[in-house]
Amino acid sequence: MTTQKSGxxxxxxxxxFLIVALVIKVILVNxxxxxxxxxxxxxxxxxxxxxxxxxxxxxxxGEAPVVEVAAAEETAADSSSVGEKIVSQVCAMCHASGxxxxxKLGSASDWAPRIEKGVDTLYANAINGLNMMxxxxxxxxxxxxxxxxxxxxxxxxAK
Numbered sequence: 093m094t095t096q097k098s099g100x101x102x103x104x105x106x107x108x109f110l111i112v113a114l115v116i117k118v119i120l121v122n123x124x125x126x127x128x129x130x131x132x133x134x135x136x137x138x139x140x141x142x143x144x145x146x147x148x149x150x151x152x153x154g155e156a157p158v159v160e161v162a163a164a165e166e167t168a169a170d171s172s173s174v175g176e177k178i179v180s181q182v183c184a185m186c187h188a189s190g191x192x193x194x195x196k197l198g199s200a201s202d203w204a205p206r207i208e209k210g211v212d213t214l215y216a217n218a219i220n221g222l223n224m225m226x227x228x229x230x231x232x233x234x235x236x237x238x239x240x241x242x243x244x245x246x247x248x249x250a251k
Contacts, residue, residue: 153185153230175245178238182229183246192224195250203250211247218243 134140179187179197186194195202206214218239221227228234229242 150232151230153226174238175241175243178229178234178242179245179249182231182234183242186225187246194225195246197246198249200250203247207247207250211243214243214247215240 134144184197186192187197190196190199190202195206215236217225219228219236228239234242
């Protein structure tokens, strides 16, 4: 009787060994297949890295930029005309209709509670964004002075 049990144990051990060997072989074959498909690393120069990690796109909320205002033109131009251009190109999309509870252009009652907080607070909110309004009205290319000129123009309209 002992011989039958040791025979079954021996046979079971061989079957277990073959199964383990087969699993190891399958794993090794898969690892080799993966290593065949490895792509050579790309260049690690600073320029190549910057090219790979640059943003795919830029997001503008509102109209696409029509004309970039050059620094020389900006200083020569009247700040109210710069503000007027920015309001008409960027801000008016939401502020003309009062979209998402934004204060409407020309509505003194909508602007009054905001004016009470101070012009510096209005500037900071326009530059950094507030609630649903994105920073700089969704135009990251606008300078702080451009945003302030737009706020000043909207405040003039509210008077």
